[in-house]
Amino acid sequence: MNVLNKNIDIAEVVRNDIEHHFHPFTDHKAFHAEGGPRVMTQAEGVYIWDGKGNKILDAMSGLWCVNVGYGRKELAEAAYRQMLDLPYYNTFFKTTTVPTTELAAKISSVMPDRFKHIFFTNSGSESNDTIVRFVRHYWKLKGKPYRQHFIARVRGYHGSTMVAANLGGFQGMHEQVGTEFPGFHHVQQPHWFDFGGDKTPEEFGLEAAAALENKILEVGPDNVAAFIGEPVQGAGGVIIPPSTYWPEVERICRKYGILIISDEVICGFGRTGNWWGFETMGFSPDIVPMAKGLSSGYLPIGAVAFADHLIKDFFELGGEFYHGMTYAGHPVSCAVALRNIEIIQQEKLVERARELGPYFAAALASLRDHPIVGETRSVGLIGAIEISNDKAKRGRFAKPGRVGSMCRDNCIRNGLIMRACWDTMVLSPPLVISRQEIDKIVQLARVALDATYAEVKAEVA
Numbered sequence: 001m002n003v004l005n006k007n008i009d010i011a012e013v014v015r016n017d018i019e020h021h022f023h024p025f026t027d028h029k030a031f032h033a034e035g036g037p038r039v040m041t042q043a044e045g046v047y048i049w050d051g052k053g054n055k056i057l058d059a060m061s062g063l064w065c066v067n068v069g070y071g072r073k074e075l076a077e078a079a080y081r082q083m084l085d086l087p088y089y090n091t092f093f094k095t096t097t098v099p100t101t102e103l104a105a106k107i108s109s110v111m112p113d114r115f116k117h118i119f120f121t122n123s124g125s126e127s128n129d130t131i132v133r134f135v136r137h138y139w140k141l142k143g144k145p146y147r148q149h150f151i152a153r154v155r156g157y158h159g160s161t162m163v164a165a166n167l168g169g170f171q172g173m174h175e176q177v178g179t180e181f182p183g184f185h186h187v188q189q190p191h192w193f194d195f196g197g198d199k200t201p202e203e204f205g206l207e208a209a210a211a212l213e214n215k216i217l218e219v220g221p222d223n224v225a226a227f228i229g230e231p232v233q234g235a236g237g238v239i240i241p242p243s244t245y246w247p248e249v250e251r252i253c254r255k256y257g258i259l260i261i262s263d264e265v266i267c268g269f270g271r272t273g274n275w276w277g278f279e280t281m282g283f284s285p286d287i288v289p290m291a292k293g294l295s296s297g298y299l300p301i302g303a304v305a306f307a308d309h310l311i312k313d314f315f316e317l318g319g320e321f322y323h324g325m326t327y328a329g330h331p332v333s334c335a336v337a338l339r340n341i342e343i344i345q346q347e348k349l350v351e352r353a354r355e356l357g358p359y360f361a362a363a364l365a366s367l368r369d370h371p372i373v374g375e376t377r378s379v380g381l382i383g384a385i386e387i388s389n390d391k392a393k394r395g396r397f398a399k400p401g402r403v404g405s406m407c408r409d410n411c412i413r414n415g416l417i418m419r420a421c422w423d424t425m426v427l428s429p430p431l432v433i434s435r436q437e438i439d440k441i442v443q444l445a446r447v448a449l450d451a452t453y454a455e456v457k458a459e460v461a
């Protein structure tokens with residue numbers, strides 16, 4: 001693949017970007033000081049190319065989403081055909097479209113039997129907003145209007161709209177939201193590396209779950225509407241809970257009649273080696289938000305699956321649900337998502353993620369001998385490398401995120417995209433990745449870790 005054939009004036013793109021494009025999640029002062037964006041122009045399989053012709057192995061699937069890999073003609077064709085047939089129609093006021101309905105049935109078919117009803121949105125954030133709207137209304141309909149509080153985890157990520165940012169546990173986001181909305185609470189995340197101390201991971205998993213019960217008792221069990229968590233926290237640093245955690249969380253929520261929301265925006269569609277992260281982690285949610293892997297990022301779409309017991313009450317109790325977005329169930333996004341799920345099924349990508357899981361884990365573990373690697377962990381094809389200044393004590397470098405950013409920059413310079421969540425390097429490669437490409441990730445990661453070590457050697461214990 002040769003980007004130079006495309007006749008793109010990259011300098012012009014950079015100029016325009018600096019002058020006209022206001023970027024999300026960006027420190028704008030630093031961005032301009034560093035000379036603007038890297039322009040991505042093409043992609044194929046697990047590789048992307050930038051405007052300078054650099055070939056980069058994308059170990060992050062874009063932003064945790066391109067599960068079927070780049071360059072899928074089938075998805076482009078599905079969009080093209082649907083645009084000619086019916087580019088848009090809404091799903092309000094008792095109408096639907098063919099791909100919207102087919103996709104709802106398809107999603108339901110890859111979920112446990114109790115999930116038969118799917119509500120469509122355009123993103124993970126909108127999915128979580130929808131859930132807060134639904135759940136609060138649901139409890140009112142059920143005659144329990146006091147059940148309005150949500151409990152989530154510190155550094156859980158649930159999106160960036162006002163409600164989703166409140167639901168998430170990112171302090172920086174809370175500060176910028178201004179006044180925090182009432183009714184959102186955050187508890188300890190099950191992150192053994194940073195908080196486990198001398199406990200075994202299993203003991204610590206129970207302790208982290210107990211933090212939820214304490215919070216429930218503090219808020220008042222009857223006031224709590226739902227608990228939300230990602231089966232494996234993604235943007236928080238690929239936090240894979242100890243095996244004791246989720247079963248105990250489930251037991252506690254059931255004890256107090258609290259709904260369980262499994263945020264599958266990252267974990268869904270095969271990432272952890274099963275269709276859903278809750279299957280891998282062993283619990284049974286009532287509500288499941290999804291996005292990203294639903295269309296492998298080829299078009300924006302999100303969805304929420306609701307368990308039958310909620311839907312039954314909701315339908316029987318009646319009244320209009322005053323909620324929906326113009327593009328909810330967009331026929332083109334749905335046609336692409338449908339084809340995407342068919343690809344996942346035809347190519348057995350969920351099974352592939354499961355089979356490759358141990359290989360990926362062993363490949364990452366080969367980095368544990370590195371002087372600044374404190375831990376590696378993974379499940380299916382999502383993993384993390386903890387950067388540490390003191391391996392024996394699971395120590396951290398001063399100024400959280402500083403060394404992680406250095407490592408990320410060294411990765412990109414070397415042709416690898418690996419994201420830094422503070423000082424945790426995270427990976428979430430396309431599910432189509434090969435064993436050789438996994439080896440390549442580790443080889444490039446080691447070069448980046450070496451370069452980073454050379455810069456911070458004096459601070460290592």
Ligand code: PXG
Nearest residue numbers: 123124125157158159230235263265266291
């Ligand atoms: N839930 C989870 C678990 C997510 O990871 C969302 C909800 C929100 O989805 P939308 O489609 O509204 O972005 C996400 C999104 C990062 C990063 O830096 C991660 C996400 C979004 C932006 C940045 O890792 N995840």
